Amino acid sequence: xxxxxxxxxxxxxxxxxxxxxxxxxxxxxxxxxxxxxxxxxxxxxxxxxxxxxxxxxxxxxxxxxxxxxxxxxxxxxxxxxxxxxxxxxxxxxxxxxxxxxxxxxxxxxxxxxxxxxxxxxxxxxxxxxxxxxxxxxxxxxxxxxxxxxxxxxxxxxxxxxxxxxxxxxxxxxxxxxxxxxxxxxxxxxxxxxxxxxxxxxxxxxxxxxxxxxxxxxxxxxxxxxxxxxxxxxxxxxxxxxxxxxxxxxxxxxxxxxxxxxxxxxxxxxxxxxxxxxxxxxxxxxxxxxxxxxxxxxxxxxxxxxxxxxxxxxxxxxxxxxxxxxxxxxxxxxxxxxxxxxxxxxxxxxxxxxxxxxxxxxxxxxxxxxxxxxxxxxxxxxxxxxxxxxxxxxxxxxxxxxxxxxxxxxxxxxxxxxxxxxxxxxxxxxxxxxxxxxxxxxxxxxxxxxxxxxxxxxxxxxxxxxxxx
Numbered sequence: 181x182x183x184x185x186x187x188x189x190x191x192x193x194x195x196x197x198x199x200x201x202x203x204x205x206x207x208x209x210x211x212x213x214x215x216x217x218x219x220x221x222x223x224x225x226x227x228x229x230x231x232x233x234x235x236x237x238x239x240x241x242x243x244x245x246x247x248x249x250x251x252x253x254x255x256x257x258x259x260x261x262x263x264x265x266x267x268x269x270x271x272x273x274x275x276x277x278x279x280x281x282x283x284x285x286x287x288x289x290x291x292x293x294x295x296x297x298x299x300x301x302x303x304x305x306x307x308x309x310x311x312x313x314x315x316x317x318x319x320x321x322x323x324x325x326x327x328x329x330x331x332x333x334x335x336x337x338x339x340x341x342x343x344x345x346x347x348x349x350x351x352x353x354x355x356x357x358x359x360x361x362x363x364x365x366x367x368x369x370x371x372x373x374x375x376x377x378x379x380x381x382x383x384x385x386x387x388x389x390x391x392x393x394x395x396x397x398x399x400x401x402x403x404x405x406x407x408x409x410x411x412x413x414x415x416x417x418x419x420x421x422x423x424x425x426x427x428x429x430x431x432x433x434x435x436x437x438x439x440x441x442x443x444x445x446x447x448x449x450x451x452x453x454x455x456x457x458x459x460x461x462x463x464x465x466x467x468x469x470x471x472x473x474x475x476x477x478x479x480x481x482x483x484x485x486x487x488x489x490x491x492x493x494x495x496x497x498x499x500x501x502x503x504x505x506x507x508x509x510x511x512x513x514x515x516x517x518x519x520x521x522x523x524x525x526x527x528x529x530x531x532x533x534x535x536x537x538x539x540x541x542x543x544x545x546x547x548x549x550x551x552x553x554x555x556x557x558x559x560x561x562x563x564x565x566x567x568x569x570x571x572x573x574x575x576x577x578x579x580x581x582x583x584x585x586x587x588x589x590x591x592x593x594x595x596x597x598x599x600x601x602x603x604x605x606x607x608x609x610x611x612x613x614x615x616x617x618x619x620x621x622x623x624x625x626x627x628x629x630x631x632x633x634x635x636x637x638x639x640x641x642x643x644x645x646x647x648x
Contacts, residue, residue, distance in 0.1 A: 220507040222575045222592035226567050229598040271599040275559045278529040280395035289493055316527045318434055319473045322409030324356035330435035334473055336526040339375040339443035339494050342399050342422030343436035350435030353423060358407040362387040375445040389422045397429020410475060420445055441494035448634055457634035462646040465593035465627050471646040478631045483640030486582040495523045499583035505544035506576035512537045522618040531608045531621040538610035545606055548576040561605035568601045588641045591627035
């Protein structure tokens with residue numbers, strides 16, 4: 181009898197011990213399973229967080245598509261705009277400018293702003309630039325007769341295309357035979373309010389635009405028409421754009437902005453007769469490589485599409501439905517994303533989530549990364565790691581779920597944002613409350629072809645290497 185009692189007590193103690201330690205055991209299993217559940221992990225070389233000293237040229241660029249223009253990261257080793265060897269912005273500045281961007285988007289929305297068939301299209305490489313939030317991207321287009329090549333930030337959150345437009349700046353209208361100012365009496369002048377958020381102004385009889393951005397940057401100038409050249413065979417006469425006379429802010433050596441929103445003054449709407457309101461882009465994995473912006477066709481045949489949600493604004497609104505980490509869908513009520521709403525934005529760097537959703541993501545990610553030493557938080561980034569003693573790390577995959585059963589597997593280059601190998605941070609952040617807009621930022625869009633079928637009211641996603 182005594183033996184039976186002792187055996188019973190030992191078994192009871194063992195059961196209690198195991199139940200108390202189930203969480204720590206779960207952490208260990210998660211890390212151990214990294215070796216077997218390869219479909220749920222990324223293996224990342226730590227050197228990815230260090231700047232590359234050389235330019236990584238694409239071997240395919242310009243060979244498969246004669247319209248492909250070579251552009252590179254503004255602060256990277258390939259950039260002609262970086263001839264003065266200017267240092268890239270530090271992460272603190274990036275996050276500060278990014279918050280300006282987010283605040284600007286929310287302000288525009290609060291102010292109440294308001295099936296394309298595939299064709300043989302053209303493809304422009306994209307480069308990471310620094311303006312209106314440090315993570316914006318740049319392409320080069322042609323304006324004028326004869327054509328003057330101008331590098332423009334491309335932005336899905338803006339509508340009006342504009343360029344610095346004075347004798348000593350990027351675009352000199354006096355050298356073009358096709359430049360014409362728009363008069364104040366023109367009906368298109370009245371469209372400036374929806375495209376810029378500001379009412380029209382007049383200088384004598386010439387229509388004047390004015391546009392401001394959340395970081396304090398602005399451009400003021402004349403609304404004009406000009407010849408737009410996207411490829412040698414794709415020329416658009418009478419393209420409406422802003423000829424900037426007074427331009428101040430963080431534009432650097434870029435010439436201005438290419439508006440890819442949904443307003444009728446955007447380049448998407450103005451080129452609809454040729455490209456059917458279809459464009460796509462792939463943002464490069466690093467500042468030492470290139471991506472592309474393609475009009476009129478998708479470079480991938482495997483894109484999965486989610487419908488655009490209805491909105492009075494020109495932003496691209498999506499219905500996010502959930503998040504998975506390490507193959508497990510997180511327990512986030514569907515109402516959380518429904519209440520906040522979501523947009524996808526090429527200019528926002530860090531993906532912003534409702535705090536309820538971000539808390540679940542952070543908890544699951546930290547649990548799967550429990551064997552790696554954490555570092556101090558960096559600004560809005562509160563899940564950071566010191567990876568200085570590692571050559572490679574195993575990282576749980578993150579999948580974003582959207583309406584229509586569309587699952588977007590975040591590329592390994594889009595999971596972290598780093599100030600160096602001693603401070604590598606999860607590239608997501610929580611909003612102030614669950615009612616604030618969620619934003620699918622460009623860090624998580626890296627190495628994905630994002631296809632905007634505006635005529636078909638849908639956005640698609642496909643894995644891509646950006647250079648093909």
